[in-house]
Amino acid sequence: MHIRAGIHTRLTNPSVPPTSSLRLSISPSLPPSLIIFPMSGLFAGTPLERPVTCEFCGKPLADCICPRDAEGNVLPPSRQTAVIRIEKRRRGKTVTTVSGLDPVASDLPAILKQLKSTCAAGGTVSHTGDMVEIQGDHRERIAAMLTEMGYKTRVIG
Numbered sequence: 001m002h003i004r005a006g007i008h009t010r011l012t013n014p015s016v017p018p019t020s021s022l023r024l025s026i027s028p029s030l031p032p033s034l035i036i037f038p039m040s041g042l043f044a045g046t047p048l049e050r051p052v053t054c055e056f057c058g059k060p061l062a063d064c065i066c067p068r069d070a071e072g073n074v075l076p077p078s079r080q081t082a083v084i085r086i087e088k089r090r091r092g093k094t095v096t097t098v099s100g101l102d103p104v105a106s107d108l109p110a111i112l113k114q115l116k117s118t119c120a121a122g123g124t125v126s127h128t129g130d131m132v133e134i135q136g137d138h139r140e141r142i143a144a145m146l147t148e149m150g151y152k153t154r155v156i157g
Ligand SMILES: [Zn+2]
Pocket: 054, 055, 056, 057, 058, 059, 064, 065, 066, 074
């Protein structure tokens, strides 16, 4: 017992040069529990003992960049279904609308920009702020693009 207590003191004593603790940790005669002990107890009893991590990416919340909705729930594209349909506007104009995407978790202006470019068509984010409209019938192209971005898609009509 006396020898073990002495080793523990040397392992945790910051004044001991690193070389001596290195020699200690590679010593085959030292029980593994004595080597591991100082590390496993590092955060014991402190708030850091169990850091709060994101349930989706597993990172500490401070490092998590997962998309979240207005309530703070993780809502990545894979958990959102884009509903794509054709609608008639005034003067017989056809638009392809994309609804069902969370306007907080998803960057609709960025999606609009990409869809406009892919479809080579004009478009807008609806005045309600939760729907993207592209002029013309581009259901297949839009569905393919959103699928590529990770969204689930449902094409209606
Ligand atoms: Zn995350």
